[in-house]
Amino acid sequence: MKIADRIEVAMTAAIQRGQGGVAPAKLAAALGYAVTPGGARIRPTILMSVAMACGDDRTMLTDAAAVALELMHCASLVHDDLPCFDDADLRRGKPAVHRAFSEPLAVLAGDSLIIMAFQVLTAAAADVPVRALGLIEILGERSGMPFGICAGQGWESETNIDLSAYHQAKTGALFIAATQMGAVAAGQDAEPWEELGARLGEAFQVADDLRDALCDEATLGKPAGQDDLHGRPNAVASFGVRGAVQRFDDILGGAISSIPACPGEAALAQMVRAYADKLVPAGARNRPTVAGE
């Protein structure tokens, strides 16, 4: 089965388990709504690619790890879109959960998805309890306080922001979780895989800045030009479009050279290159030089 299909099949099964039995219908519907359509599923794709590069000898555990990571990511989107944060109308081309359902249901859907992420991992733990616990540990560390995406979002309430800690937690954390959980699901150590995750996270951030500057709302599935609008620091403002593309390529090069020795090293490098081509819109690379860039 292709990676994209493995992810969708496993996601659907997990959500159906969460909706099953005598459950409140609206919240059950909100869970499914919050995780579809899937978009690029970048984090679970990286996770599975790393697991496959490491042998992927426990496919059910790999599937569970990929789902757990994506559920946590979706939960963070649902909560980040709430009125008290971004107050977003749109997400992935349709109304955000709090608009489509209600604010209470968006809070509860996010909470349920966070919890479900851990449930999915215990359900796949049977013959590999130590690996499963390793996965739960990484997911917790990269999601919560003091280093995870909650911390990343929390920095936005501070007057004095530690920018390095902020970016590492806000964007980097779940990419590091992706590479490390992929390795651990396949029975390998987590530590050597941290750098690859961190660099992929940086590259994603630069690509996100490029897309925000260059794409329209229909392509993004959410409002464009938000970085400029809110005066947020971003790679395009700092380096211009061509500079940002160069920076993206440099980071990706570093990412590829950081891949630890493993059976599928070459294939993984190829995957990273394909990921790069997907992330940066063709228009950005071929764009004629603009004065001042």
Next chain:
Amino acid sequence: MKIADRIEVAMTAAIQRGQGGVAPAKLAAALGYAVTPGGARIRPTILMSVAMACGDDRTMLTDAAAVALELMHCASLVHDDLPCFDDADLRRGKPAVHRAFSEPLAVLAGDSLIIMAFQVLTAAAADVPVRALGLIEILGERSGMPFGICAGQGWESETNIDLSAYHQAKTGALFIAATQMGAVAAGQDAEPWEELGARLGEAFQVADDLRDALCDEATLGKPAGQDDLHGRPNAVASFGVRGAVQRFDDILGGAISSIPACPGEAALAQMVRAYADKLVPAGARNRPTVAGE
């Protein structure tokens, strides 16, 4: 060490781990704020009492289980107090988290506490991975969808409420988690302990209704008379004060007779009786009969 002291020492250590390192200061402070003062710590007290009745041969795991359960409970209080739910000003006699900090920080503090609950359990898993996974599984099941406290809160957004599923999920779930996690932390099966948890949850609900009707705001640490005010179904409205006290005693009797055979059975029964005396205010038992009751 006394149970109450064990709980506070372990809670403090867990929160400090979550606050440590380079973390956003306000969110770090909100975590500590959200879990203190502790109130009765009823759920972790039940959990530890059951673990001790079962031998408590892994005290660190028991401590972690108690903390995990209380963190999940505190997270639910923080989110339930949000403006889109109860919009509560006060909790445990001081401003609710979203009033003392902000709404974004209350959302994030709740999220972080949920995640921390699972982190605490992995951190104590070292030599007992299967027990730890069992604890994570129970905590997830009784917190998320479709049967946990998220489901319970989710029922409040439905037009047609399944009252039995609602009460079981909203109040019962974490009491069942308490008895089952106590047993599993001490190496016993979870299943025989479900009934005790369910009955303690019912008793707690009746006691809560009695306190809401009979106590003042200073005693409760939150506004009194809310059930009558909002026309919520409650035991005092249904049975009167004396009827509700009688019902409370009946449920507790059932709880005691449901205690599975274990080394500390007698001591546990004694604990349940002490719990009962604490829950129902003396004034309620001794209250003169009022016409119409």
